[in-house]
Amino acid sequence: MHDLRAELVDLHRELVRWGLVAWTAGNVSALVPGTETFLIKPSGVSYDDLRAEDMVLCDLDGNQLEGTGRPSSDTAAHAYVYRHRPGTGGVVHTHSPYACGWAARHEAIPCVLTAIADEFGGPIPVGPFAMIGDDSIGRGVVETLRSSASPAVLMANHGVFTVGNDARSAVKAAVMCEDVARSVHLARQGGPVVPIPDAAIAALHHRYQHAYGQASAPADHEEHRA
Numbered sequence: 001m002h003d004l005r006a007e008l009v010d011l012h013r014e015l016v017r018w019g020l021v022a023w024t025a026g027n028v029s030a031l032v033p034g035t036e037t038f039l040i041k042p043s044g045v046s047y048d049d050l051r052a053e054d055m056v057l058c059d060l061d062g063n064q065l066e067g068t069g070r071p072s073s074d075t076a077a078h079a080y081v082y083r084h085r086p087g088t089g090g091v092v093h094t095h096s097p098y099a100c101g102w103a104a105r106h107e108a109i110p111c112v113l114t115a116i117a118d119e120f121g122g123p124i125p126v127g128p129f130a131m132i133g134d135d136s137i138g139r140g141v142v143e144t145l146r147s148s149a150s151p152a153v154l155m156a157n158h159g160v161f162t163v164g165n166d167a168r169s170a171v172k173a174a175v176m177c178e179d180v181a182r183s184v185h186l187a188r189q190g191g192p193v194v195p196i197p198d199a200a201i202a203a204l205h206h207r208y209q210h211a212y213g214q215a216s217a218p219a220d221h222e223e224h225r226a
Helices: 001-015 077-082 095-104 113-118 135-143 166-188 200-212
Strands: 026-031 039-040 056-059 064-066 092-096 152-153 159-164
Touching: 001 026, 001 039, 001 095, 001 166, 026 077, 039 077, 056 077, 056 159, 077 092, 077 095, 077 135, 077 159, 092 152, 092 166, 095 166, 113 166, 113 200, 135 152, 135 159, 159 166
Parallel strands: none
Antiparallel strands: 026 039, 026 092, 039 056, 056 064, 092 159, 152 159
8 A cells, every 4th residue: 555655645746746736735535446445635734745654544434544644624525436436546636727717617618629528528517616524525526527528527616626547547637627728718818719529529539538549558648649
């Protein structure tokens, strides 16, 4: 489990590197393979000070099992997602600025770029407003993504939650969400944006999910998509 703890430290620093968080906000969690437990960032700890041994182990009801620090205030939300979204191995929460701009307007990010079709399979949806501290946010995430191909949801008046089959893929979705949120925001400064047809979205998403990249390694979003 130490390797997973260390990976989570590195992934939290990726949030900082990509400008997705400020100060101590945001978090990454990871399901511990073969168990009914997950690791999550302790509450209010600086990313610069975060160590592998600081990661808090919780059960899928959000109860703390190991760790000297208090777990993130989003722990109950993460736990709910793991319990109710089979196949989820990682959950990420960020307050990335462009995506938060869309969340503040309660506005989905339209599928107007191939990068959105590739990664999200359609618009990035908006979830309901929910208070922090219990599983309300997790309920909103699960319900919103139930009818969407997207691994990301913009929680209204709050920020971004992403899911993945592991923590790294959830972080990638958070990075891509902010990237396309910025691009579409900039595009709209010049006029209306034009959606991609549904059939093309489906084809692009299928290609990217099943044929893109090397068979022996996950696709890297920094590579050219051709």
